[in-house]
Amino acid sequence: QVTLKESGPALVKPTQTLTLTCTFSGFSLSTSGMRASWIRQPPGKALEWLARIDWDDDKFYSTSLKTRLTISKDTSKNQVVLTMTNMDPVDTATYYCKIDGYNGWGHYMDVWGKGTTVTVSS
Amino acid sequence: SYELTQPPSVSVSPGQTARITCSGDALPKKYAYWYQQKSGQAPVLVIYEDSKRPSGIPERFSGSSSGTMATLTISGAQVEDEADYYCYSTDSSGNLGVFGGGTKLTVL
Numbered sequence: 001q002v003t004l005k006e007s008g009p010a011l012v013k014p015t016q017t018l019t020l021t022c023t024f025s026g027f028s029l030s031t032s033g034m035r036a037s038w039i040r041q042p043p044g045k046a047l048e049w050l051a052r053i054d055w056d057d058d059k060f061y062s063t064s065l066k067t068r069l070t071i072s073k074d075t076s077k078n079q080v081v082l083t084m085t086n087m088d089p090v091d092t093a094t095y096y097c098k099i100d101g102y103n104g105w106g107h108y109m110d111v112w113g114k115g116t117t118v119t120v121s122s
Numbered sequence: 123s124y125e126l127t128q129p130p131s132v133s134v135s136p137g138q139t140a141r142i143t144c145s146g147d148a149l150p151k152k153y154a155y156w157y158q159q160k161s162g163q164a165p166v167l168v169i170y171e172d173s174k175r176p177s178g179i180p181e182r183f184s185g186s187s188s189g190t191m192a193t194l195t196i197s198g199a200q201v202e203d204e205a206d207y208y209c210y211s212t213d214s215s216g217n218l219g220v221f222g223g224g225t226k227l228t229v230l
Binding site: 037039046047048049052060061062063064096108110112113114115 | 123155157159164165166167170171174176208210217218219220221222223224
């Protein structure tokens with residue numbers, strides 16, 4: 001069974017750096033074709049794609065946020081980490097981690113964590 | 123930046139067919155994915171690669187894509203299908219993800 005869980009601070013101050021960790025089990029991000037992404041959703045608003053890291057360590061970022069985002073993975077710890085610098089109240093949102101791709105048995109997977117809520121306020 | 127456009131809302135009576143559209147310039151070359159999100163919950167994939175249904179998703183959910191428009195169809199919508207639905211795809215490079223603005227489906 002594949003599970004993902006996001007963790008990080010619930011409250012950050014403006015200008016601070018946010019670090020979120022996605023800890024997963026039940027699959028390997030080393031498997032060819034597997035990918036992990038971060039998505040966020042401000043209260044009452046739409047989903048917004050932020051970043052993606054692939055099994056081969058390729059990394060991709062939202063055009064509008066690329067200067068503030070860094071995504072990385074630690075395969076040995078089964079974790080994916082997202083950092084976002086210079087936080088602002090408009091970054092208040094629920095942040096989700098998601099994995100997708102075809103596993104080693106040719107089965108397409110798309111699994112989300114429950115999300116972690118981050119509030120930016122002084 | 124690349125955008126996907128969805129209608130803000132769709133309303134149907136129980137048992138009717140609901141159709142939710144998603145338009146984007148790269149859709150002729152890139153797959154569309156559809157997510158269902160109920161209040162307070164994480165999104166759930168209901169259609170991937172334009173028209174494939176994950177295991178566990180009812181057969182009344184189907185997807186299609188033609189030209190610059192992808193469509194999610196719910197045949198015989200049920201009250202429990204009330205939710206926000208988001209289309210997802212990538213830009214023409216295949217590397218930058220994008221979600222549509224979401225469509226609130228009302229079944230009553």
